[in-house]
Structure formats: C-alpha cells, structure tokens
Amino acid sequence: xxxxxxxxxxxxxxxxxxxxxxxxxxxxxxxxxxxxxxxxxxxxxxxxxxxxxxxxxxxxxxxxxxxxxxxxxxxxxxxxxxxxxxxxxxxxxxxxxxxxxxxxxxxxxxxxxxxxxxxxxxxxxxxxxxxxxxxxxxxxxxxxxxxxxxxxxxxxxxxxxxxxxxxxxxxxxxxxxxxxxxxxxxxxxxxxxxxxxxxxxxxxxxxxxxxxxxxxxxxxxxxxxxxxxxxxxxxxxxxxx
Numbered sequence: 001x002x003x004x005x006x007x008x009x010x011x012x013x014x015x016x017x018x019x020x021x022x023x024x025x026x027x028x029x030x031x032x033x034x035x036x037x038x039x040x041x042x043x044x045x046x047x048x049x050x051x052x053x054x055x056x057x058x059x060x061x062x063x064x065x066x067x068x069x070x071x072x073x074x075x076x077x078x079x080x081x082x083x084x085x086x087x088x089x090x091x092x093x094x095x096x097x098x099x100x101x102x103x104x105x106x107x108x109x110x111x112x113x114x115x116x117x118x119x120x121x122x123x124x125x126x127x128x129x130x131x132x133x134x135x136x137x138x139x140x141x142x143x144x145x146x147x148x149x150x151x152x153x154x155x156x157x158x159x160x161x162x163x164x165x166x167x168x169x170x171x172x173x174x175x176x177x178x179x180x181x182x183x184x185x186x187x188x189x190x191x192x193x194x195x196x197x198x199x200x201x202x203x204x205x206x207x208x209x210x211x212x213x214x215x216x217x218x219x220x221x222x223x224x225x226x227x228x229x230x231x232x233x234x235x236x237x238x239x240x241x
Contacts, residue, residue, distance in 0.1 A: 007125060014121050019099070021048065021120070025083075025113045026097040026106040030138070032084040035064040038138045041083050042066045045116070049134060052123040057134075062146035068136040071154065075133040078158035079119045080151065081112055081165070082140030115164035133158055143182075185211050 030041035042059060045068055050057040057070040068083075087107035097106035104114060116136060123129050135154050137147035144151065155161045168174050187208045192201030 010125050011121065014124070018117050018121050019104070021117045022104060022109065022114055023097045025117060026109050027092055029087065029089050029092055029107065030084050031086070031088050032139055032142045034089055037089060038064075038084060039066055042068055042136075042138065045083060045136060048120050049123075049136070052120050053129050053132070053134070055130075060150060062150075065138045065146045067138055067147050067150060068134070069150065069154070070134040071157070072131050072133045074131055075154075075158040076131040076160070078133045078135060078154050078161045079123070080135050080137075080155070080161055080163045081116050081119060082137045082144075083108075083113065083116060084138045084141050085111070085113075086141050110166055112165050115166065119164045143180075183215055185215070187211065 025041070025044065028037075028041045028044050030037050032038075046057055046059065049068060049070060053070050055070065057068055060067045060069050085108035091107040095105075095107055097104070097109065099105070119134070123132060123134070126132070133154055135147075135151065137144060137151065139146050163174075165174070185208065187204040189204030189207070190200070190202035192198055194201075
C-alpha cells in the first residue's frame with residue numbers, strides 16, 4: 001500500500017471522531033462580533049490543537065479578540081484558518097448541526113469549522129508535526145483587523161501556507177485569491193428647515209448614493225466586472241451628515 005493510500009485509510013478511520021468534533025464545534029457558536037462566544041470557541045479548540053501537536057498553544061489576545069497560535073521552531077508549513085462565523089448567536093436553535101445524505105450542515109460548517117477539524121486530524125496523522133505551525137484567528141469575517149500582523153508574521157516564517165478554507169468545486173485546491181480594497185467615503189450634508197427653506201438643505205444620503213455609483217464604476221473597470229460590493233452605511237449625525 002502506498003503512503004497516500006495508507007494516509008487515506010487512516011483518515012477514514014477518524015471519520016467518527018471528526019464528525020463528533022464538528023458537531024461540538026458548530027454548536028459552539030462564534031460570530032465575529034461576540035467576544036464571549038469567540039473566547040468559548042478558542043477555549044474549546046485549544047486542547048484539541050495542543051494535544052494533536054503535542055506542544056503548547058498560545059492564546060493571543062488583541063483587544064476583544066483571541067487567536068490561537070502554535071508556532072514551530074523551524075516551520076515548513078503554516079496551517080491557517082479562522083473560527084469566527086457570520087451567523088448570529090441563536091442560529092443553532094433554528095438551524096442545528098445535522099448530517100443528511102453525508103452532507104454536514106449548520107452555521108459555520110462550510111466556512112470554515114469543517115476545515116479546522118480536517119486540519120487537526122491531518123496533524124494527528126503526521127508522524128512528525130514539529131515543523132507545522134498553526135494559526136486560527138477570530139476576525140476573518142470582518143477583515144482580519146486584529147490578526148493581520150499576526151498572519152503576516154507567521155506566514156513569513158513558513159515555507160508554505162495552507163489555508164483550510166473550503167475547496168473549489170470538485171475538491172480542487174485553490175492556489176490564488178483576489179485582493180480586497182476598502183474605501184471610506186464621508187459625506188457632509190447641510191441642515192435646513194424642511195417646511196420653510198428646504199432648498200437650502202443638502203441631503204448627505206443622496207450625495208452618498210451618487211458617490212457609491214461612481215465607486216462602483218471605478219471598481220468594475222479595475223476588476224473587469226468581478227467584485228462583491230459590501231457597503232456598511234452609518235450615520236454620524238442626522239443634522240450634519
């Protein structure tokens with residue numbers, strides 16, 4: 001039997017354990033904006049990871065976020081992932097973890113708690129994991145604002161970085177990603193009496209809508225039409241913005 005075949009058989013032997021771990025991990029809700037839930041999820045993952053690696057795992061804190069770091073002395077590979085999700089607390093009450101026709105479902109299963117379980121199992125199957133570093137972050141879904149430097153530092157030390165996000169269609173490995181661009185547009189309006197002199201007022205929201213169209217055209221030209229527009233809108237003051 002080849003090494004690849006032996007590893008595949010060994011991985012299949014871990015299926016029940018992987019499924020149990022995934023169920024527990026998905027039921028441990030961890031939305032990006034919920035520090036206490038993120039803390040609980042990190043606490044859950046910590047012993048799994050430290051046992052698999054047979055070495056200490058650090059809890060790195062940055063503001064209200066906590067990240068898991070297991071740095072090898074001479075890392076050849078960095079396994080990178082995140083345990084925060086886009087799903088709010090309480091989602092599992094309406095959408096609990098389940099498996100139907102061999103397809104696992106539940107908030108965060110696909111992105112990317114199944115990937116974390118697979119990564120931990122892969123480590124356990126290695127004869128020597130001393131050259132494997134692991135970084136699991138808790139703010140990927142909101143832009144990795146507190147973990148970016150940590151990611152860059154760990155990635156520079158490793159010979160290769162494997163991100164355990166879901167694969168492409170058919171199970172193909174993704175070998176590249178598009179970058180992102182963040183634009184912050186601030187619009188200042190002018191207050192006026194709606195009944196007596198509305199013509200003197202400037203509606204900031206209307207102007208912002210016009211600017212948004214301009215940004216959309218710019219992005220479309222820069223990316224050949226391939227982009228996702230996610231636009232948070234906040235109001236600083238109804239009188240001045």
